Amino acid sequence: MNKTTDRSLATMARQMKKDDHFLILTHRRPDGDTVGSAVALCIALRKLGKHAGICPNPEIQDRLERYMKPYVSAPDARVDNVVTVDVPSYGQMEATSKVYSDRIDYVIDHHLANQMAARKAKFADPSAAATGEIIFRLIAELGVQLDAEIALPLYISLSTDTGCFVYSNTTVQTHEIAAACMRTGIDAAALNKEFFESKRRQRFEIERLVTGDLRFFDDGKIAAISVTQKMRRDTGATEDDIDDFSSIPRKIEGVLVGISAYEQPDGSTKISVRTSGEVDGSVVCAAFGGGGHACAAGCSLKEGPEDAIQAVLAVVRTHLAALAQ
């Protein structure tokens, strides 16, 4: 929360107070942060007497939809000011909202390299764990009192983008804002139960298939999983259900390199490599035309999942052998 960024948030708030008829856009495959941010901002603007609504997002999951539904704008609503929240790039705009791509007035985001252009004001702060943290500060700049109605979507935003305060993006500010939200009396325990302590049946089913087949190699230093099209068909699992599967192998103690193979509809394979850092995952994936970071990298192979794993495994082993020397 340095002064420069707060000053530009104040500028954004001053401008917003002069405007009216807001439409708020969320990103593709909307998560708790984009939805929570949109809902909190929408409520705050309405409390200022503004007309505000959220653009429909047909990709939204049931779990989040019930929080957004009461704020979705009518098809015939007048739109003078378009705001994007948590949308990093034009490619991440959901189809319904793309009609507004050349007339975005406000951009609010926490992604490192936000590519969106704003006609009036843009605020992107990668130090925020969630866009909801920025919305919290913006709402204060707007002079709107934080109450339970606003705190609830903000808590969803913060908690979902940090895996409930477990990921490395969690900061002092995240906990401070969570405390402020809970002080309004929201039932954070019920939200945590809903978002973190419950699992879709489809997700449970595919997870046990995938972990059932997890294989260890080289004394448990390497572990690999496959997510096949058949598993997805048999369980009815969606993309969201397998969202964080790449982290499964590496979470097991002793595993230095986790390989996750996702079979594509055309029979090819997307590989995700997660490492403890000793082996550089980006170098492993570069051997197959991919890239990423040392701890999390990816590549695509035209082979099926089993052959793809064997190919990646061979490269990982040369790097592990180099380490042992």
Next chain:
Amino acid sequence: MNKTTDRSLATMARQMKKDDHFLILTHRRPDGDTVGSAVALCIALRKLGKHAGICPNPEIQDRLERYMKPYVSAPDARVDNVVTVDVPSYGQMEATSKVYSDRIDYVIDHHLANQMAARKAKFADPSAAATGEIIFRLIAELGVQLDAEIALPLYISLSTDTGCFVYSNTTVQTHEIAAACMRTGIDAAALNKEFFESKRRQRFEIERLVTGDLRFFDDGKIAAISVTQKMRRDTGATEDDIDDFSSIPRKIEGVLVGISAYEQPDGSTKISVRTSGEVDGSVVCAAFGGGGHACAAGCSLKEGPEDAIQAVLAVVRTHLAALAQ
């Protein structure tokens, strides 16, 4: 943090400042809260120039031992003042520390019905998510500055007792203290990774065996798991590895009643029943001489796990049928 409780913490702090030669006791099968509380208090007392050490606890896991080891007292250390942290009852005292059971001077705990007697001062606050929250406040009353050395074990205490801020015991105060701890510069992300993002190989192995055999009954309204002695032998899993397995069935969406059967070495079965609240688990378990709460209850059956599950299932079904009417 009401004034009454804070006043009695202040009284405890005043008394402690007059004393010296402290020995701090942790509870059986020590968790992050008892260990983190003991380490933080030990450091704070030493910063006041006191002699302080923690009683050895042979039941400690490797993961926690490295945080406690530097503070374990020498066998010949003088002991004038004995302090228990997070120890709810004499039965929960670890064998090594039982020699001190009739000469405990200070009792600090957050369990609802703490049964320990203190010669000098006792402070039990069930509103604290972790005993570490009370230690945080006590350290402030002692006039010791919170620094990274003290904040690290306190963060372990808070985060482990709340499942990283996800359980319903998490309060505004929990987040505020977490923020204060992180403000000292501790690497909370590394701690979270160690305690929440990593799984022992033995735990992974038994979890996939257990979830692989999980069965649904009655259109997914009931789910049941068995943890057999064979699974434990085959995987080498400890009590700690299967610690929270009873929550696995109920976490699946649509499951109203989760039944977990733990085969005992003598062939009998301990049953845990978790419910969404519609069915009263304590009533189900009472049919077998057990008890508990509506959402979490338990009982013991002399039958093996499969027969025990069938017996409990029959009772659960009568309650589900009553609901449907």
